[in-house]
Each structure stands twice: as structure tokens, then as C-alpha cells.
Amino acid sequence: MSDTATRSPAQARAAPGRSPRRVRPATLARVALVIVLAVLPLYIDTSLLTIGLFTMAAVVAAIGLTVLVGTAGQLSLAHAFFLAVGGYGYAFLAGESGVAGASTAQGLGLDPLLAAILAVIAAGFAGLLFSPIASRLRGIYLGVASLSLVFIGEFCYENVRSVTGGFNGRAATPFSLFGWEFTDANTLIVAGVPFGRFEKLWELFLVVAVLSYVFAANVLRGRMGRAMRTVRDSEVAAAVMGVDVRRTKAGAFVLSSMYAGLGGVMVALAFGRLTPNYFSLALSIGFLAAIVVGGLGSIGGAAIGAFFVTAGPLLITRYSSSLPFISDSGSGGYDGGKAAALLYGLAVVLVVLFEPGGLAALGKRLAGRRPARALTPAPSTGASP
Secondary structure, eight states: OOTTTTSOHHHHHSOTTOOOOOOOHHHHHHHHHHHHHHHGGGTSOHHHHHHHHHHHHHHHHHHHHHIIIIISOOOOSOHHHHHHHHHHHHHHHHSOOOSOSTTSOOOOOOOHHHHHHHHHHHHHHHHHHHHHHHTTOOHHHHHHHHHHHHHHHHHHHHHOHHHHOGGGOEEOOOOEETTEEOSSTTOEEETTEEEOHHHHHHHHHHHHHHHHHHHHHHHHHSHHHHHHHHHHHOHHHHHHTTOOHHHHHHHHHHHHHHHHHHHHHHHHHHHSEEOGGGSSHHHHHHHHHHHHHHOTTOHHHHHHHHIIIIIHHHHHHHTGGGSTTOOOTTSSSSOHHHHHHHHHHHHHHHHHHHOTTHHHHHHHHHHTOOOOOOOOOOOOOSSOO
């Protein structure tokens, strides 16, 4: 009888050369991080919760930008504009109309969930309208063209008062899901800790950020991600391989704009009020710095860079009294905001010079470091090398 015939069913299933699929340590680390973040509201105060909400909104928006810039190779300085479309779109669609007047913001009074979905779609539609221009430009020319959207947006924030509320901005309607309000009205008690507006929004934002991360990772692993990388490397080669270059660029802009719109909705819910000075060119530059520091084209790197750029200044400002060489905010000295700007400015320079792959590549290198093995010398042939 052959050896194959004498194998047990379990041995037959375990074919030689194949090992059972194992969960990677990186996946376990991500799951552990999500669990820690889920229980964190039980232990931190409201100010840290607010910082976390803005950081998770920035993570979602940064993921969209790294898909566009890092994977598709399309430089954009208009990310702040698409965030504003999502934020103001939600505030207008979910808000109630006030007294008619030039300085009073109006609204449609839609359900907050429906308003959030429509605001994200509106941001994607804005990206689709800009995509014909993006398909004809590359590099710095595309960046300058996208910069015009920021200036157009600044004009609209001030003058389209029925939607934006003008210079003073407008309030955002609190979010509700299937009748459950994310406010302090119906406070829960979890492990002896009252869960009010910020705690509820924390859990909601965490779910949205995780789903956004998983969706973007699957897109980049799929056919669309391969097409975007091919277009980034060579548009001529992509066209020869049968990739529709214009459609791929348009798809990248739409996807990135929708992520930015979702981030804008999250900002509106976290802050509770939208003001024009938030959606400035500095916000777009901050997102570019985030994805460069984190690693262009890396979803995890975008999340790390968004935390570094968004939470860094806020945390330094909060703990400025405990840090050396940093004065309190508003004292006229070297405060936390200036220190944070200097810090991530230096980080961008150092990353570009020494680790172009960003913090994500640096983390992979450190995690995968193994002791060097001694090389076995080749047998001597009598000839000089």
C-alpha cells in the first residue's frame, strides 16, 4: 500500500509545503489598538476626547488624500475645499431654516444620517466636476489649478450666507442614528462613567475611521489600486496596458473628495459649528505634510501622519505648562502651536532626506529587522574576483 493511502484525513488535508494560515502580528496589533481606543473614553477627560475626535476626522480625510497623491500621483492642494463641501453640506441639509435674511443660514431639515450621506456624495460630485481639469494636468500645474478651488471656496464661505452663515459661520445639527441622538440629552452610564455627546461621538468616529481604513486598503489591493499605481508610474505604459487613464484619474479624485467630505462632516459634528477660517490653505498644506510624514501611498502612514500633525499641536498646547522652553498659549512667547509647527516642519524635511517612505516604512523596517547572518564563503577557484 502506498504512503499516500495510509495517511490520515488530517494528514492528507495538510499538504506538504503548506502551513496553516496565520494571523499576522500587524493585524493583531491593529485589532488591539482599536480595542484600546474603544475603551479609552472611560479614562480620559473631555478635552482629550475633543482632540481625539478632530484627530479621527483628520485620519479619514488624510486617507483620501494619500490615495490621490501617493497612489494615483495627482497633486492636490484643494483638500480643504472638499472638507468644506462635506461640512457645510451637512450643516445645510440637516439644519433648520431660520428667519429669512441675508445673514441668516437656511437649511432643509433632513434626517442627519441622510444629510451626512448626501454631503459626502456632494463632495464626490465636486471632485468629479474638477476631474476633467485633473486629467489634462500633472505635477505642479495640477497643484496650482487645484489651489484655485481654495480661493473660490473662501469667496463662497463669506458670501453664500444662506448655506455657510457668512463670516460667523453656522451651527451643525447634532447627529442622530435611527432615533438615537448623539447628545447629552440621553446620557448612558457605562462602567460607572456617563457617556454623553463626546463619548458617543468618539465611538461613532472610531467605527467610521476603521471602516474607512478597511475600505481604502481593499481598494488599493484591488484592480482600481493597481490601475492608479500604473497611471502614477507612467501614463503611456498604463494606456498601452489598457488602463483608461482619464477614468482612473477621475475615480481617484472622486474617491479622495468623498473621503474629504466625510472628514468635513466629522469636523462639523465634533466642533458643533463651522467657521470659514478653518477651511484655509493651511489646512490643505497640513494634510500634505501628514501624508508625507506618514508615508505617501500608505493607508496606515496617513493615519499616523494625521495623528502627528493634528493631535501634536493640540497636545503640546494642552501640556505646555509641563514642557520646557514652551510658554502658555497667548503669552506672546514660544507657545505650543509654534513648537508643533516647527516640529512637524522638521519632520517633513527629515523624512524627505532620510526616509522617503515615511514613518510607515520606518516602522516596517524596525519590525522586520533580523540579525545579520554570516555569509558562507564561496569555494576558491584560483581566479581573482
